[in-house]
Amino acid sequence: MLPAMTRRSLALLFAGLLGIPAGVGAFTFVYAKGFSYLSPDPRACVNCHVMNPQYDGWLKSGHRHTATCVECHLPHAGLQKWVAKAEHGFRHSAAFTLQNFKEPIEITQRDRELVRVNCVRCHEALVQAVADAPGRAHGELDCLHCHTSAGHGAGG
Amino acid sequence: MVERGAAGGRERGWLLALLALLGVAGITVILLALLTNIFERKQEARQAFVRLVDVTEDTADPKVWSQNWPLQYDSYLRTAQATTTKYGGRGLGASDGGLAEQKLDRDPWLKRVFAGYAFALDYRDRRGHYYALFDQEATRRVTERQQPGACIQCHASNLPLYRFVGKGDVQKGFEQVSAMPYREAREMKDDKGQPLVQHSVACLDCHDPKSMALRVTRPGFIAGIKALKAKQGTADYDPNRDATRQEMRSFVCGQCHVEYYFKGAGKTVTYPWANGLKVEEIEAYYEREGFTDWVHAETGTKLLKAQHPEFEVWSQGVHSRAGVACADCHMPYERAGALKVSDHWVRSPLLNLNRACQTCHAVSEKELEARVLAIQDRHHALLERAARATTDMIDAIVSAKKAGAGEGDLHAAAAQHRKAQWRLDFVAAENSMGFHAPQELARILAEVIDHARQGQLEAERTTRKK
Numbered sequence: 001m002l003p004a005m006t007r008r009s010l011a012l013l014f015a016g017l018l019g020i021p022a023g024v025g026a027f028t029f030v031y032a033k034g035f036s037y038l039s040p041d042p043r044a045c046v047n048c049h050v051m052n053p054q055y056d057g058w059l060k061s062g063h064r065h066t067a068t069c070v071e072c073h074l075p076h077a078g079l080q081k082w083v084a085k086a087e088h089g090f091r092h093s094a095a096f097t098l099q100n101f102k103e104p105i106e107i108t109q110r111d112r113e114l115v116r117v118n119c120v121r122c123h124e125a126l127v128q129a130v131a132d133a134p135g136r137a138h139g140e141l142d143c144l145h146c147h148t149s150a151g152h153g154a155g156g
Numbered sequence: 157m158v159e160r161g162a163a164g165g166r167e168r169g170w171l172l173a174l175l176a177l178l179g180v181a182g183i184t185v186i187l188l189a190l191l192t193n194i195f196e197r198k199q200e201a202r203q204a205f206v207r208l209v210d211v212t213e214d215t216a217d218p219k220v221w222s223q224n225w226p227l228q229y230d231s232y233l234r235t236a237q238a239t240t241t242k243y244g245g246r247g248l249g250a251s252d253g254g255l256a257e258q259k260l261d262r263d264p265w266l267k268r269v270f271a272g273y274a275f276a277l278d279y280r281d282r283r284g285h286y287y288a289l290f291d292q293e294a295t296r297r298v299t300e301r302q303q304p305g306a307c308i309q310c311h312a313s314n315l316p317l318y319r320f321v322g323k324g325d326v327q328k329g330f331e332q333v334s335a336m337p338y339r340e341a342r343e344m345k346d347d348k349g350q351p352l353v354q355h356s357v358a359c360l361d362c363h364d365p366k367s368m369a370l371r372v373t374r375p376g377f378i379a380g381i382k383a384l385k386a387k388q389g390t391a392d393y394d395p396n397r398d399a400t401r402q403e404m405r406s407f408v409c410g411q412c413h414v415e416y417y418f419k420g421a422g423k424t425v426t427y428p429w430a431n432g433l434k435v436e437e438i439e440a441y442y443e444r445e446g447f448t449d450w451v452h453a454e455t456g457t458k459l460l461k462a463q464h465p466e467f468e469v470w471s472q473g474v475h476s477r478a479g480v481a482c483a484d485c486h487m488p489y490e491r492a493g494a495l496k497v498s499d500h501w502v503r504s505p506l507l508n509l510n511r512a513c514q515t516c517h518a519v520s521e522k523e524l525e526a527r528v529l530a531i532q533d534r535h536h537a538l539l540e541r542a543a544r545a546t547t548d549m550i551d552a553i554v555s556a557k558k559a560g561a562g563e564g565d566l567h568a569a570a571a572q573h574r575k576a577q578w579r580l581d582f583v584a585a586e587n588s589m590g591f592h593a594p595q596e597l598a599r600i601l602a603e604v605i606d607h608a609r610q611g612q613l614e615a616e617r618t619t620r621k622k
Contacts, residue, residue: 020184021187048197049493
């Protein structure tokens with residue numbers, strides 16, 4: 001059993017050891033507007049300035065009335081949504097910190113597929129006949145192939 | 157034994173504490189690095205530029221401007237770099253400080269069609285803005301033939317010179333400088349003995365030093381676009397007052413990348429746009445003016461020389477129709493920190509497909525390049541055919557002359573020669589190998605082949621009669 005004095009100083013040392021990085025970490029998190037990423041607010045997507053053009057485009061688009069960034073770019077099911085959010089967040093912040101990404105930025109194939117699912121989710125009644133047309137052995141019809149500028153381009 | 161065990165436990169304890177310390181220190185370092193990185197990124201978003209020095213209408217030296225706008229200046233300086241695409245700038249090595257490759261050696265038909273003209277002496281591939289003044293001094297067209305001060309209108313940052321000569325009036329200065337011999341204009345000094353022409357195309361030529369807004373300064377362009385707009389129904393057009401920002405992003409380039417001629421004894425640089433920008437509209441303008449650039453040494457035909465009608469040809473293309481400006485593809489925006497900066501390394505979009513094309517076209521770079529090259533390859537093949545038709549016509553006229561045909565006999569053939577060669581040159585001198593307006597250029601080349609073969613038939617008919 002250690003004497004009370006030693007125990008107290010060890011506890012202090014331990015607190016210092018963890019407290020400083022915890023404090024720095026907490027400050028960094030708040031300074032970087034970390035909480036905003038937990039919200040669906042589109043402004044969180046322009047915390048860094050890489051997506052400014054997309055945000056500006058969306059602000060002037062028809063979709064701004066009905067769909068925010070996450071409604072098209074994230075899955076809607078609970079757990080999947082958070083997994084995708086974490087994955088996007090990690091990938092984007094790593095790229096922005098290391099500045100090693102290609103510009104103009106390009107959507108990954110997987111995320112493009114995700115957007116397509118979300119197009120259909122809202123527009124299902126309208127596109128049902130085309131989307132379910134027979135003979136689509138090679139995958140779904142890709143909305144974005146033609147509607148490239150929907151959401152944040154000239155096509156709204 | 158017990159003591160040793162306790163000592164070992166204490167050692168392990170210390171080791172663990174040391175490892176924990178190092179680990180936590182490492183984590184703190186990473187966190188702080190991240191914090192400073194975030195801080196730097198946030199700072200980037202703060203300020204567009206800092207005006208460290210004052211630039212005025214007399215600041216022709218881009219190096220002075222660079223203190224306020226280092227990003228733009230850095231990319232401007234890169235126009236000194238040698239670049240090569242499939243059809244442009246061939247033969248330039250990266251370390252080659254010399255002149256660009258001689259087009260005359262690559263395409264010998266150029267020597268035939270320009271026989272008797274300075275372009276048969278020296279006609280080279282393009283280099284960047286950085287060299288505009290330097291190359292002008294070095295070309296045999298200027299060193300071996302007398303040229304007027306008119307050339308300065310595009311090859312130098314010239315506003316201080318024009319204002320000095322015109323005693324404050326740019327237009328007057330421009331007219332007087334145009335009429336001077338080239339060397340005299342190039343070596344003019346101000347009252348303090350400072351040379352007035354020292355810099356190639358630079359900041360002042362396209363930017364208002366007060367606001368940095370785009371502006372046009374070449375008097376020839378201002379007069380030319382005014383005549384064109386008058387034809388289209390807009391009287392008293394002033395691009396600096398009436399043009400949209402997007403139009404200006406093409407007009408600043410159209411100040412020089414155009415067809416022009418030196419009008420009259422004053423050698424005033426004039427853009428022949430009063431009829432319109434199409435090849436036959438410009439031709440009609442020249443016919444009305446009774447203008448001729450030179451007389452062909454082999455056939456004796458009075459001919460027109462086309463310069464580099466990029467602006468005119470682009471105007472007939474689909475990108476122009478879609479509202480895409482020169483700068484959109486040749487000076488695409490790039491992100492520098494939080495800023496959008498126009499890339500001042502003006503170059504072929506083929507060297508920058510990513511920013512130049514993909515901003516609008518969401519297809520792979522490979523696919524985009526393949527599409528451009530398909531257009532250029534087809535265009536090049538058609539151009540070669542048109543050139544062949546033209547030299548065949550020249551051969552036929554020369555044969556007719558040898559057989560004793562005089563100027564009167566060859567009148568019809570000469571008319572075809574003039575038409576064919578004007579069109580051929582208009583297409584060949586244009587720097588995009590067909591891309592700026594593929595269909596329009598193919599139309600013109602079809603006319604070249606038609607006129608050249610008709611001229612050849614006329615000449616052969618004359619030969620048979622003799």
